[in-house]
Amino acid sequence: MxxxxxxxxxxxxxxxxxxxxxxxxxxxxxxxxxxxxxxxxxxxxxxxxxxxxxxxxxxxxxxxxxxxxxxxxxxxxxxxxxxxxxxxxxxxxxxxxxxxxxxxxxxxxxxxxxxxxxxxxxxxxxxxxxxxxxxxxxxxxxxxxxxxxxxxxxxxxxxxxxxxxxxxxxxxxxxxxDPQHHDKVLAIVSHLPHIIAYNIVGTADDLEAVTQSEVIKYSASGFRDFTRLAASDPTMWRDVCLHNKDAILEMLARFSEDLAYLQRAIRWGEGDKLFDLFTRTRTIRRSIVEAGQDVDEPDFGRHGAAKKS
Amino acid sequence: MxxxxxxxxxxxxxxxxxxxxxxxxxxxxxxxxxxxxxxxxxxxxxxxxxxxxxxxxxxxxxxxxxxxxxxxxxxxxxxxxxxxxxxxxxxxxxxxxxxxxxxxxxxxxxxxxxxxxxxxxxxxxxxxxxxxxxxxxxxxxxxxxxxxxxxxxxxxxxxxxxxxxxxxxxxxxxxxxDPQHHDKVLAIVSHLPHIIAYNIVGTADDLEAVTQSEVIKYSASGFRDFTRLAASDPTMWRDVCLHNKDAILEMLARFSEDLAYLQRAIRWGEGDKLFDLFTRTRTIRRSIVEAGQDVDEPDFGRHGAAKKS
Known part of the structure; x- marks a missing residue:
């Protein structure tokens, strides 16, 4: 035919x-x-x-x-x-x-x-x-x-x-x-980022000291980046969380451990530990841009985009 | 003059x-x-x-x-x-x-x-x-x-x-x-997002089960969004962490509490709690776009940008 x-x-x-x-x-x-x-x-x-x-x-x-x-x-x-x-x-x-x-x-x-x-x-x-x-x-x-x-x-x-x-x-x-490896890889490159984004947006929504209008007004200082992922389809993401539970819980545990370490460094004023991490993470961004997996323009090119509109 | x-x-x-x-x-x-x-x-x-x-x-x-x-x-x-x-x-x-x-x-x-x-x-x-x-x-x-x-x-x-x-x-x-209120507002709209981004990129960098090249290759699934903030100036951000300690530690504590709640919901398969949060966070994204604080195009308009380049 x-x-x-x-x-x-x-x-x-x-x-x-x-x-x-x-x-x-x-x-x-x-x-x-x-x-x-x-x-x-x-x-x-x-x-x-x-x-x-x-x-x-x-x-x-x-x-x-x-x-x-x-x-x-x-x-x-x-x-x-x-x-x-x-x-x-x-x-x-x-x-x-x-x-x-x-x-x-x-x-x-x-x-x-x-x-x-x-x-x-x-x-x-x-x-x-x-x-x-x-x-x-x-x-x-x-x-x-x-x-x-x-x-x-x-x-x-x-x-x-x-x-x-x-x-x-x-x-x-x-x-x-293999499926198990896929689920581990996706837990870190996709599932954890979405869960963290949902979580931080939820935390901001719950504050009393800072009003929601302030969060929205000043969101370009970093927060807005997370709101994009946190606007993803709720049904799809509920199901992902329920159906890749083990890998997600493992990544969440590692993330929380690392965050506790960072929190402790902030509390005790250990600037060298902060500086080391903040330097290491720059390299990964560079590799992602070099691999063609993200645009090279500052701020995802939004500044230009906003100007045009 | x-x-x-x-x-x-x-x-x-x-x-x-x-x-x-x-x-x-x-x-x-x-x-x-x-x-x-x-x-x-x-x-x-x-x-x-x-x-x-x-x-x-x-x-x-x-x-x-x-x-x-x-x-x-x-x-x-x-x-x-x-x-x-x-x-x-x-x-x-x-x-x-x-x-x-x-x-x-x-x-x-x-x-x-x-x-x-x-x-x-x-x-x-x-x-x-x-x-x-x-x-x-x-x-x-x-x-x-x-x-x-x-x-x-x-x-x-x-x-x-x-x-x-x-x-x-x-x-x-x-x-x-007033300065104290500024520091609280910025802790949530800027400092916490940067710290969380640095942290998640650090966590990914430390994995053994998933290679760094896999993280980079598949980063467009969500992870890459965090690498942008995590590529910010290390000296500037070390100083921010050390000089807005109290407000940052308070926001981190709230974030961690909320994350523990979410983690528990995932462990016990409480889909309704996940769905509720994931629905609530969508609203904030919409408000940010409506307030002109972010571009409206999907994926920050990167898809078009990548095509052009």
Whole structure:
């Protein structure tokens, strides 16, 4: 029917990630059909208004029929239920993948439901913004970003290469690692930063001595940087916390130990300890900019941006 | 000699803040002369190469002679020494101000040295980037930013209005508050965020299970946001920690309490507590954007910026 790499792609969940995939798939002509499914009637309606797919249904089981690629983009806590719903209608030979921020838990939830002959390849594109919902997605979200696969021992390499080709077509670079290692890496590079950001914004919100209007007014002194992460989707992040518990608790324990050390150095006026840490951390920023993982302009280039607006 | 609002402005310290002031003063013609002074011979030489002033000297005492406005822009721990050095040569009727991030300590250090007839007005422009040194400064750094004065009970209102006019000419909005309140406000909007950022970057740097190259490679998942603040000037921030100790320790204690509560909710799988916090924090981000204190684009507009480069 079509010359596209996939005959039919089913997108289960159509938020920031799902809708960005839809936009790229359409723009690049990667599928003959795109079926969109989400539980929320409002979101489904909005997806249709945005013309993100070629068909729309509240039933995930219906959406995956005849699809040769199924991408589950739901909060990780819902992965198991989705797998259970779609299992009976998954096409033999289909590739089933997800985009969840935790991998061991997603595998534990989904794998038992995956029928023989379906290639389940857990995945995680490291891309996104603090916005959520189908309107927040955009073409090119995955360009230049990493996508991590955590294949199972039995994963078929041909299916894996096909999925790799899909993400590479979206501009991503693909890495592979085992699920446990993925969860540890993400706990430090993503989960801990989000939790800390949520926490500091919560602390500021609770103060009596400083009014909330002062916090907002003077937020450009540093605080506003944290509010971006702390504006991320609450359901998604609740699920991440509950589904990568062990790695997150370990990182939190280390963070708290280090903070207690720093606090003690402040209390006792140990300037050398502070200076040592504050010098060491500069190096990492430099490496991140050199690796092309952040912009080089001061203040994330916001000063120029603010001026223009 | 000149029609400029000030005959001679002395800039003691010529880093990011001092050099940005110099650039604005030159561009706007706010002074007949600009004398630049810094202890570091290299920095002084660089300031001269950049043509930031009209005269250059390693002696702060020499620089302030005949100046009707003296702006001290040094790490807060050096404020007392600078005040002592310049006291004998300060001109009667001159305005003496600073830009330090802590105010009670700066007042305690400087005030005893201020000669009668000199108007000491402690100030703090809430502006800057993570870069430091004379090359990091730029014209317009203070435009649209707040500048907080913490005047003393005896402060002359005419002098204060004159200094207010100066900062307004640079595009700043001026606020007044008492020094203790300033230090509490800044502890939450600026000092705690910087300390937390330094701490999390240090924690990541220390991990064995996750390599540093992985932290860098995958930093766009959240971590990189913290590395910007953690790349700020180590001397400046060591001094802030040592000179706003009480307010910082109080904020750190609150932050740690809140984090323990969150950690417990994660351990016991209390999703509702997580969801409540993660929802509450979204509101603050919205208010900050509405107040014009941050850009509205997702991801600080970096996605577009990265594409352009």
């Amino acid at each position: 079509s010359e596209a790499p996939f005959e039919k792609i089913a997108l289960i969940g159509i938020g920031l990630i799902g809708s960005s995939i839809a936009r790229d798939v359409k723009a690049l002509g990667l599928a003959g059909e795109i079926s969109v499914s989400t539980r929320s009637p409002d979101t489904l309606k909005r997806a249709e208004e945005l013309e993100l797919g070629t068909s729309y249904t509240a039933s995930a089981a219906e959406a995956v029929k005849d699809a040769d690629l199924v991408i589950v983009s739901v909060p990780v806590g819902a992965s198991g239920a989705v797998a259970e719903q779609i299992a009976p209608t998954l096409r033999k030979g289909a590739i089933l993948t997800d985009v969840g921020s935790t991998k061991a838990s997603v595998i534990a939830q989904m794998q038992p439901h995956v029928p023989e002959g379906v290639h389940f390849i857990p995945g995680h594109p490291l891309a996104g913004t603090e916005k959520s919902g189908p309107d927040a997605g955009f073409e090119g979200l995955f360009a230049g970003r990493w996508c991590i696969f955590t294949p199972l021992p039995e994963t078929d390499r041909t299916a894996l290469d096909r999925l790799r080709g899909f993400w590479e077509a979206l501009g991503s670079r693909v890495d592979e690692m | 000149s029609e400029a609002p000030f005959e001679k402005i002395a800039l003691i310290g010529i880093g990011l803040i001092g050099s940005s002031i110099a650039r604005d003063v030159k561009a706007l013609g706010l002074a007949g002369e600009i004398s630049v002074s810094t202890r570091s011979p290299d920095t002084l030489k660089r300031a001269e190469e950049l043509e930031l002033g009209t005269s250059y000297t390693a002696s702060a005492a020499e620089a302030v002679k005949d100046a009707d406005l003296v702006i001290v822009s040094v790490p807060v721990g050096a404020s007392g020494a600078v005040a002592e050095q310049i006291a004998p040569t300060l001109r009667k009727g001159a305005i003496l101000t600073d830009v330090g991030s802590t105010k009670a300590s700066v007042i305690a250090q400087m005030q005893p040295h201020v000669p009668e007839g000199v108007h000491f007005i402690p100030g703090h422009p809430l502006a800057g980037t993570e870069k430091s040194g004379p090359d990091a400064g730029f014209e317009g750094l203070f435009a649209g930013r707040w500048c907080i004065f913490t005047p003393l009970p005896e402060t002359d209102r005419t002098a204060l209005d004159r200094l207010r006019g100066f900062w307004e000419a640079l595009g700043s909005r001026v606020d007044e508050m």
